[in-house]
Amino acid sequence: MKNYELVLSWVEADLAAGRLRLGGRLPGERVLAEQLGISRPSVREAVRVLEALGVVRTATGSGPEAGAVIVAEPASPLTALLRLHLATNHLPMGDIVQTRVLLESWAARQAAELFAVEGAADRKQGAGGASGVGAGSGLGGVGLLGVAEGLLGRMEDPGLSPEEFHLLDAEFHVALSGVAGNVLIAAVMASLRSAIHGYVMAAVPNLSDWDATVVGLRAEHQAILAAVRAGEADRAARLVTDHIQGFYRAARLASPD
Amino acid sequence: MKNYELVLSWVEADLAAGRLRLGGRLPGERVLAEQLGISRPSVREAVRVLEALGVVRTATGSGPEAGAVIVAEPASPLTALLRLHLATNHLPMGDIVQTRVLLESWAARQAAELFAVEGAADRKQGAGGASGVGAGSGLGGVGLLGVAEGLLGRMEDPGLSPEEFHLLDAEFHVALSGVAGNVLIAAVMASLRSAIHGYVMAAVPNLSDWDATVVGLRAEHQAILAAVRAGEADRAARLVTDHIQGFYRAARLASPD
DNA sequence: GGCTATGCTGTGGTCCGACCACACCCCGTG
DNA sequence: CACGGGGTGTGGTCGGACCACAGCATAGCC
Incomplete structure (x- = not known):
C-alpha cells in the first residue's frame, strides 16, 4: 500500500x-x-x-x-469528476441529459407530493414539517421552494446576459432538486449543472432566437413551480422532462431519447 | 491559483x-x-x-x-467519494437506498423496453443492435444480460458465504444497470454498491434467517431477469423496487420511503 | 488605563536534491 | 542464435529548507 x-x-x-x-x-x-x-x-x-x-x-x-x-462538500468533487470525464469524450452528453431528466423529474414528483401531503393535512408546523416522508428528509425541505421562486424573479430581468441567465437557471434547478430532500441526488444534480455549464454556454449560438428561448424558459419554469406547489406530481414531472429535453434539442447539444 | x-x-x-x-x-x-x-x-x-x-x-x-x-474509471473515485462522505455521517443511508431504487428501477425499465423493441422487430444483428434507442447506447447493451444470467447461476451455489453471495448480487445489479446503456448511471450504480458493501455486510446479522433470505433473493432476481427479457417494463421496474426496499427493510439498514 | 503596533508562532505552499524499487530493453556473451 | 545482466527511465519516498499568511500576545505609546 x-x-x-x-x-x-x-x-x-x-x-x-x-x-x-x-x-x-x-x-x-x-x-x-x-x-x-x-x-x-x-x-x-x-x-x-x-x-x-x-x-x-x-x-x-x-x-x-x-x-x-x-467539511462535507460532495458537489465540487463530483463536478470535477464529471468535467474531466466529459473531457475524455467517454461520457456522452446524451447520457448526462438522460440522467438529468431522470433525477429532476423524480425530484419534481417528490416535491409535489410533499406539497400535496402538506396541503391536505395542513400540518405546517416549523420544525420537522416534512419529517418521515422522504428518506433523508432532514435537509432540503420545502423552504427551498421559496429560494427557487426568488430565483425566478431575478430571471425576469430583461438585461441578463445568456451566461447570467443560465447561472440563475442552474440554481433554480438545483434548488428544486433540493426540495425532495435527498442530499445525494441534490449533490449529483448540482455537479451535473456545473460540469456542463461550459458546454451549454458554447452551444448558445446554436439557438435560433435567444430572446424567444428565454421567454419560453421563463414560462416553463413558472409552470413547473406552480405544478409542484399545487401538488400535481405527474404534471410536474412531465413539465420538467419536456423542459430539459426541449432545451437540449433546441441547443443541439444532444438528442435525448 | x-x-x-x-x-x-x-x-x-x-x-x-x-x-x-x-x-x-x-x-x-x-x-x-x-x-x-x-x-x-x-x-x-x-x-x-x-x-x-x-x-x-x-x-x-x-x-x-x-x-x-x-484511463476513464469514474466508478472507483465515486466509490471513494461515497465511502468518505458516508463516514462523515452526512450522507444518510436512506438517501442512498432511495437513489438505488430510482436508478435501478429506471434501468430495469429501459432494459425491458430495449428487449421489447428488439423482440418485436427481431432486428438482432450483431453490431449496433441497439443503436439509436438509448442516449448513450454504444456501450453496455443487451449482451450484459447474459453476464447477469451467468451471475445468477453462480449464486445458486448453496456453499456461498454471505459475503460471496453479496458480491455476486452486487455484480448482478450493476450488470443489469449496464444494460440500459447509460455510462453515467451505470458508474453511479457500481460505486453505490461498492461504497455500501461494508455496511451491508455489517448488517447481515440483523437478518432473522439468512438461508431463507437467500432463497427469496434468488427468486426475485430470476423474476426481474424474466421480466426484462420479456420486455415487461413496468413489471421489471416494480420488481426491482420491491427487491431493493425489501432487503434494506429486512436488514434494518434504512427505512426507505 | 486603554489602544496600537510589532514581532512571535504555527499553519499550509513550494521547492530542491537525493535515493530507492521497479520493469523494460539492449547489448554483450556463450 | 539463445540467454543473461546491466543500462535507463519511470514513479515512490524522503529530509530539509524557505516562503506567505493569519492570529495572538506582548511591549510600547498616547
Whole structure:
C-alpha cells in the first residue's frame, strides 16, 4: 500500500469512529507525518486527495479557519469528476441529459407530493414539517421552494446576459432538486449543472432566437413551480422532462431519447 | 491559483483538445514540472488528484503500462467519494437506498423496453443492435444480460458465504444497470454498491434467517431477469423496487420511503 | 488605563536534491 | 542464435529548507 493511502484510511477510520467530526481539524501535516511514520510530502498528497474529494478544506495562516478543516462538500468533487470525464469524450452528453431528466423529474414528483401531503393535512408546523416522508428528509425541505421562486424573479430581468441567465437557471434547478430532500441526488444534480455549464454556454449560438428561448424558459419554469406547489406530481414531472429535453434539442447539444 | 491546479487545468485542456487521449500517457513528472515551471512535488500532487478522480493510472517501471496512463474509471473515485462522505455521517443511508431504487428501477425499465423493441422487430444483428434507442447506447447493451444470467447461476451455489453471495448480487445489479446503456448511471450504480458493501455486510446479522433470505433473493432476481427479457417494463421496474426496499427493510439498514 | 503596533508562532505552499524499487530493453556473451 | 545482466527511465519516498499568511500576545505609546 502506498504511503498516502495510509493517511486516507487513517482519516476514514477516524471519521467513521467519530474521532474526527465535521468542522474539526486534521492534525498538522508535520504532526501527522511523524505520527504515521511517513514523510510530509506523502501526507500532503493524501490531503490533496481529500481536498479533491470534498472532505477537507485547507487554508494557510492560523485561527479556527486555518489548517485542514473537515467539511462535507460532495458537489465540487463530483463536478470535477464529471468535467474531466466529459473531457475524455467517454461520457456522452446524451447520457448526462438522460440522467438529468431522470433525477429532476423524480425530484419534481417528490416535491409535489410533499406539497400535496402538506396541503391536505395542513400540518405546517416549523420544525420537522416534512419529517418521515422522504428518506433523508432532514435537509432540503420545502423552504427551498421559496429560494427557487426568488430565483425566478431575478430571471425576469430583461438585461441578463445568456451566461447570467443560465447561472440563475442552474440554481433554480438545483434548488428544486433540493426540495425532495435527498442530499445525494441534490449533490449529483448540482455537479451535473456545473460540469456542463461550459458546454451549454458554447452551444448558445446554436439557438435560433435567444430572446424567444428565454421567454419560453421563463414560462416553463413558472409552470413547473406552480405544478409542484399545487401538488400535481405527474404534471410536474412531465413539465420538467419536456423542459430539459426541449432545451437540449433546441441547443443541439444532444438528442435525448 | 495553486500550482497543482495549474497541472489539472493543463491536463483538462489537453484532454478536451484531443492532445491527450485515452490510453495515452502523461509526460513524465520531471518533464511536466519543468514544462510548467513548477516543482515535481506540485506535479505529483496533481497526478495524485487525477488518480483519485479515475483519470490516470500510475505504475512504476517502464514499458507501455508504466507511467501515468490516461484511463476513464469514474466508478472507483465515486466509490471513494461515497465511502468518505458516508463516514462523515452526512450522507444518510436512506438517501442512498432511495437513489438505488430510482436508478435501478429506471434501468430495469429501459432494459425491458430495449428487449421489447428488439423482440418485436427481431432486428438482432450483431453490431449496433441497439443503436439509436438509448442516449448513450454504444456501450453496455443487451449482451450484459447474459453476464447477469451467468451471475445468477453462480449464486445458486448453496456453499456461498454471505459475503460471496453479496458480491455476486452486487455484480448482478450493476450488470443489469449496464444494460440500459447509460455510462453515467451505470458508474453511479457500481460505486453505490461498492461504497455500501461494508455496511451491508455489517448488517447481515440483523437478518432473522439468512438461508431463507437467500432463497427469496434468488427468486426475485430470476423474476426481474424474466421480466426484462420479456420486455415487461413496468413489471421489471416494480420488481426491482420491491427487491431493493425489501432487503434494506429486512436488514434494518434504512427505512426507505 | 486603554489602544496600537510589532514581532512571535504555527499553519499550509513550494521547492530542491537525493535515493530507492521497479520493469523494460539492449547489448554483450556463450 | 539463445540467454543473461546491466543500462535507463519511470514513479515512490524522503529530509530539509524557505516562503506567505493569519492570529495572538506582548511591549510600547498616547
